[in-house]
Amino acid sequence: MSDPSAPPATRPSLLDIRGLSKSFGTLKALDGVDFTLGEGEIHALLGENGAGKSTLIKVVTGVFARDAGTVRLAGREIAPRSAKDAVDAGIATVYQEVNLLPNLSVAQNLFLGRQPTRFGVVREGEMKRRARALLFDYGLDIDVGAPLSSYSVAVQHITAIARAVDLSARVLILDEPTASLDRHEVEILFSVMRKLAERGIGIVFVSHFLDQVYEICDRVTVLRNGRLIGARDIADLPRIDLIRMMLGRELAETTHERAASQPDTAREVCVSFKGFGKQGYVAPFDLELRRGEVVGLAGLLGSGRTETARLVFGAERADSGEAKIGGKAIRLNSPRDGAGFGFGYCPEERKTEGIVADLTVRENIVLALQARRGLHRPLSRREQDEIAMRYIRMLDIRPPDPERPIGLLSGGNQQKALLARWLATSPKLLVLDEPTRGIDVGAHAEIIRLVRELCEQGLALLVISSELDEIVTYSNRVVVLRDRAHVEELKGDAVEVSSILAAIAADTAPAHEAAS
Amino acid sequence: MTLRIPRRGMAQALALIIILMIDRLVSPQFFNLHLQDGRLFGSVIDVLNRGTPVALLSLGMVLVIATGGIDLSVGAVMAIAGATAASLADTHSLPVVIASALAVGLACGLWNGILVAVLRIQPIVATLILMVAGRGIAQLITEGRIVTFTSPDLVWMGNGAVLGLPTPVVIALGMLLVTAAVVRGTALGLLIEATGGNARASELSGVGTRAMILSVYVWCGLCAALAGVIAAADIMGADANNAGLWLELDAILAVVIGGTSLFGGRFSLVLAVAGALIIQAMNTGILLSGYPPELNLLVKAVVVLAVLLAQSPRLGDLSRFTARWRRTK
Numbered sequence: 001m002s003d004p005s006a007p008p009a010t011r012p013s014l015l016d017i018r019g020l021s022k023s024f025g026t027l028k029a030l031d032g033v034d035f036t037l038g039e040g041e042i043h044a045l046l047g048e049n050g051a052g053k054s055t056l057i058k059v060v061t062g063v064f065a066r067d068a069g070t071v072r073l074a075g076r077e078i079a080p081r082s083a084k085d086a087v088d089a090g091i092a093t094v095y096q097e098v099n100l101l102p103n104l105s106v107a108q109n110l111f112l113g114r115q116p117t118r119f120g121v122v123r124e125g126e127m128k129r130r131a132r133a134l135l136f137d138y139g140l141d142i143d144v145g146a147p148l149s150s151y152s153v154a155v156q157h158i159t160a161i162a163r164a165v166d167l168s169a170r171v172l173i174l175d176e177p178t179a180s181l182d183r184h185e186v187e188i189l190f191s192v193m194r195k196l197a198e199r200g201i202g203i204v205f206v207s208h209f210l211d212q213v214y215e216i217c218d219r220v221t222v223l224r225n226g227r228l229i230g231a232r233d234i235a236d237l238p239r240i241d242l243i244r245m246m247l248g249r250e251l252a253e254t255t256h257e258r259a260a261s262q263p264d265t266a267r268e269v270c271v272s273f274k275g276f277g278k279q280g281y282v283a284p285f286d287l288e289l290r291r292g293e294v295v296g297l298a299g300l301l302g303s304g305r306t307e308t309a310r311l312v313f314g315a316e317r318a319d320s321g322e323a324k325i326g327g328k329a330i331r332l333n334s335p336r337d338g339a340g341f342g343f344g345y346c347p348e349e350r351k352t353e354g355i356v357a358d359l360t361v362r363e364n365i366v367l368a369l370q371a372r373r374g375l376h377r378p379l380s381r382r383e384q385d386e387i388a389m390r391y392i393r394m395l396d397i398r399p400p401d402p403e404r405p406i407g408l409l410s411g412g413n414q415q416k417a418l419l420a421r422w423l424a425t426s427p428k429l430l431v432l433d434e435p436t437r438g439i440d441v442g443a444h445a446e447i448i449r450l451v452r453e454l455c456e457q458g459l460a461l462l463v464i465s466s467e468l469d470e471i472v473t474y475s476n477r478v479v480v481l482r483d484r485a486h487v488e489e490l491k492g493d494a495v496e497v498s499s500i501l502a503a504i505a506a507d508t509a510p511a512h513e514a515a516s
Numbered sequence: 517m518t519l520r521i522p523r524r525g526m527a528q529a530l531a532l533i534i535i536l537m538i539d540r541l542v543s544p545q546f547f548n549l550h551l552q553d554g555r556l557f558g559s560v561i562d563v564l565n566r567g568t569p570v571a572l573l574s575l576g577m578v579l580v581i582a583t584g585g586i587d588l589s590v591g592a593v594m595a596i597a598g599a600t601a602a603s604l605a606d607t608h609s610l611p612v613v614i615a616s617a618l619a620v621g622l623a624c625g626l627w628n629g630i631l632v633a634v635l636r637i638q639p640i641v642a643t644l645i646l647m648v649a650g651r652g653i654a655q656l657i658t659e660g661r662i663v664t665f666t667s668p669d670l671v672w673m674g675n676g677a678v679l680g681l682p683t684p685v686v687i688a689l690g691m692l693l694v695t696a697a698v699v700r701g702t703a704l705g706l707l708i709e710a711t712g713g714n715a716r717a718s719e720l721s722g723v724g725t726r727a728m729i730l731s732v733y734v735w736c737g738l739c740a741a742l743a744g745v746i747a748a749a750d751i752m753g754a755d756a757n758n759a760g761l762w763l764e765l766d767a768i769l770a771v772v773i774g775g776t777s778l779f780g781g782r783f784s785l786v787l788a789v790a791g792a793l794i795i796q797a798m799n800t801g802i803l804l805s806g807y808p809p810e811l812n813l814l815v816k817a818v819v820v821l822a823v824l825l826a827q828s829p830r831l832g833d834l835s836r837f838t839a840r841w842r843r844t845k
């Protein structure tokens with residue numbers, strides 16, 4: 001493994017990407033990424049949210065313009081400027097949400113925009129005949145005259161793939177194709193993928209199901225924070241090493257010393273959950289959150305971290321178990337309930353669930369406090385200004401202008417303003433979902449410092465992060481999740497990157513049983 | 517707030533002034549005022565007086581639109597409230613008449629609000645129901661006739677005067693002040709803007725977004741009912757088919773001219789009313805000019821186009837682009 005990104009000698013290279021970079025403002029979404037796909041290879045592209053997978057796909061398929069780097073397809077340099085350019089060049093993409101027209105028939109979808117015609121009239125019969133023949137190749141024998149929406153998601157996916165490949169694709173990019181498929185449908189999809197690979201088509205497979213990656217893929221490329229971590233043959237890559245590549249260590253800017261550990265029992269319990277869960281969302285769990293303590297939630301994407309956070313705050317309604325404060329059961333059915341008990345929640349999706357982009361920094365900061373005070377007790381403009389300025393100074397929000405629409409701030413400063421929104425309510429518990437995602441390195445270190453300071457001031461914190469080093473830095477306890485269940489709780493000296501990794505990668509036998 | 521409005525309202529103030537100047541050109545007596553029987557008369561007073569129903573509607577509509585919704589039923593609610601008021605006017609005292617009409621408006625608003633906030637039906641479809649059904653309800657109340665009345669109290673609501681100003685103008689002004697006090701004097705304004713700007717984020721911040729949405733539709737129903745009473749009082753009768761016909765579109769237009777985005781978020785009550793006056797100043801100007809009133813619709817369309825172009829983000833990009841292009845040249 002001297003040069004991990006070199007293609008395996010056996011396969012001629014089909015798609016060859018070198019030094020690809022793309023920035024959005026100050027944020028580097030892709031930073032000099034290399035990627036090589038061989039002919040007839042099924043190649044997994046892995047990474048957590050925000051690692052740069054979708055940006056890579058969008059740059060290669062011409063949705064975004066690249067800042068630097070080259071893309072070669074079969075030795076010829078290409079620079080698609082739209083999705084159509086990319087298709088013409090031979091790169092087709094099928095997204096998780098099938099991009100077809102559900103109200104049209106399967107045949108119409110397959111031949112949309114290139115229907116066989118005679119004297120300008122579409123030849124329905126001919127089109128259906130060809131559509132049938134085409135899908136027969138994929139092991140589907142269905143009525144191609146029926147609307148696409150009358151078929152399962154798997155059939156819709158295969159239709160999308162058949163259309164893409166029939167448009168003379170040499171590279172097929174599948175973005176999370178299995179997320180909404182059941183096991184049997186996944187099998188059908190995989191057999192189609194294998195067939196296509198035999199015909200020499202290179203397939204890029206994006207997924208967060210590691211079992212599936214091990215089942216179908218030849219090679220894997222891992223991205224993290226927009227950088228290439230490495231490319232390996234899947235056969236020589238133990239699962240724990242793969243997870244380490246995805247979550248691994250890199251946090252040069254922050255101090256690595258662990259938070260001083262005190263005996264947990266000395267701390268006052270802020271809120272406790274017993275058998276708390278929701279069917280099909282996250283399995284019932286027990287959790288105690290104490291004042292002056294940070295509890296980290298670790299696990300892969302889709303393991304139930306965000307789901308746990310939302311249940312704890314009340315953003316989602318639990319259907320089993322109970323939550324208690326000071327020994328008394330509480331009703332936790334809405335964010336309003338949560339906020340009423342002194343909980344705060346900074347969601348992962350800052351833009352869609354956090355900020356109100358058009359409103360000013362001041363209005364965004366006072367929002368939660370005002371909502372809690374109620375309509376009839378408005379904060380005067382002077383109080384609002386005071387609160388906004390206090391937190392702008394305390395958290396060093398830039399530019400320090402409370403009247404600026406928050407949408408114009410950088411990601412890191414938006415995150416700080418959202419923290420300020422909850423700090424202004426003097427919360428007892430803060431739930432932070434990926435507080436450092438998508439923000440630059442400087443702000444990253446500051447947020448981590450803040451988490452620790454808040455903890456020292458006696459707040460209870462529940463923090464989710466994909467960066468294990470970060471979690472280890474500030475957590476007193478770490479809860480590890482897998483397959484939407486809490487599987488392990490690490491305390492004291494056991495809070496280490498290696499033990500978290502081991503817990504995440506631990507025996508996945510149940511998943512395999514379900515697969516067979 | 518006090519500092520912000522003048523800067524934000526520049527475009528609307530300018531538009532109103534330009535249209536009034538044009539009105540002055542086509543009708544030299546436009547700004548003349550004279551006092552007769554304790555009431556001021558003149559074209560400017562006409563603009564204010566005729567603009568009242570749309571101004572009242574826009575006060576409710578602007579709040580609905582600020583939450584990202586829309587209320588197509590206000591014209592129909594005007595007809596229902598007008599029919600209610602007209603059929604009670606000669607047998608009941610004025611407070612009872614007004615209270616009944618407002619109660620009807622409240623019920624209509626509550627209906628819309630429940631459909632949108634609780635049952636999560638798209639606002640345009642939810643309010644379309646009452647838009648269609650409302651005229652039928654109004655006709656049931658009037659039993660298919662045009663109900664006329666003679667009650668001097670109710671007539672005063674449409675044709676009387678307070679301190680020289682027509683009663684409808686005073687009522688609209690009062691309603692503007694009440695709405696401003698309710699919305700800006702409490703936290704309602706901020707929470708409505710937050711709900712319209714990003715409902716999910718607001719909900720997660722503990723804002724009762726459902727209550728916000730419900731309350732703006734109720735307020736919109738009340739404003740529409742008041743407009744309906746005034747419109748009925750003005751003609752001393754209720755015409756279920758024509759009262760408030762198409763006025764929902766004028767109200768939406770007034771709100772848009774007032775700079776409130778149909779996507780929700782930031783809103784201004786004063787500018788929405790200014791929008792209503794701009795529309796009425798155009799209507800009155802065309803009537804005075806002697807051009808056929810059909811032209812009115814065309815002029816209105818041109819003004820809408822101008823306002824929307826001025827607000828289009830694409831056009832903003834374009835102007836920045838040409839500015840850069842000029843600089844580099």
